[in-house]
Amino acid sequence: MKLDRAMDRVAPALLLAVTLIWGLTFVVVQRVVAHFGAIEFLVLRFAIAAFALAPFFFRGTRRHEALVGLGLGFLLASGYLLQTWGLRSTTVTQSGFVTGLFVIFAPVFARLLFGARLCLRNYAAIGLSAIGLVLLFGGLRFLWNVGDTLTLAGALFFGLHIALLSHYSPSCRTGPLAFTQMGSQTLWLALLLPEGSALKTPFTLPLIGALLFTGLLASAAAFYIQTRVQKRLSAARTAVILTAEPLFAAGFGYLLNHDVLTGIELTGGGLIFAAMLISELGLSFRLRRSL
DSSP states (O other): OHHHHHHHHHHHHHHHHHHHHHHHHHHHHHHHTTSSOHHHHHHHHHHHHHHHHHHHHHOOHHHHHHHHHHHHHHHHHHHHHHHHHHHSSSSSSHHHHHHHTTTHHHHHHHHHOOEEEEHHHHHHHHHHHHHHHHHTTTTTTOOOOHHHHHHHHHHHHHHHHHHOOOOHHHGGGGHHHHHHHHHHHHHHHHHTTTTTGGGSSOOOOOHHHHIIIIIIIIIIIHHHHHHHTTTTTTHHHHHHHHHHHHHHHHHHHHHHHOOOOOHHHHHHHHHHHHHHHHHHOOOOOOOOOOO
């Protein structure tokens, strides 16, 4: 009981740490896919993650966990593929902001599929996050391109993944479900992999470093944590916390890629931060399922 209460307290902080890691991956992945195939990179990334989580599989994976992981892995594979393709023709900052629109999609899917209801504070936090994302994206002055369209489609898959994970993770063990997500994601993407294409580009030290970082830290560890904490967090609350990801992406884009942040974009970041305060400072979200 004490362990459960402690996990309830640290779950939001753990998920926020995951968003920090994911924010950095935008810069890492953009640099890699400029010289290496997107599908090839993703297959290798998630194969590394699946290998790291494989011990959970050999301890025994239930049929229900395998089926849930297979579906969730397909959603993640679709989302990451579209996001990675999008990074070829948009900036790190814009990709992070458009991806963050899952804050709207996740609770909508939770409502449509499972009857999840939102209270006034849910609407306030989600609304502030959405407005903040628009401002971070340059207000009404941004120029939409094909990369942003691909990224938006990826955000739809991410939103659906969040909704389904919040619903199904309480009935699954964390380790096996995390492994099956990574393993099935690798298999789905491998179906699109041209034969021998991964060998056409030499494996340089920067590429190996990027694969290890994204495979072990941003995939194996991050999705293990997300799968565990979403046993306790609703889709709406999870989505609000994860909107820190584009905020971190913008920060790393500024520090490492010299992306420019204007006053209106900083205001948007402040609104996202306010949304997280509404979510976490004693004003907890409650997910009520219709009977």
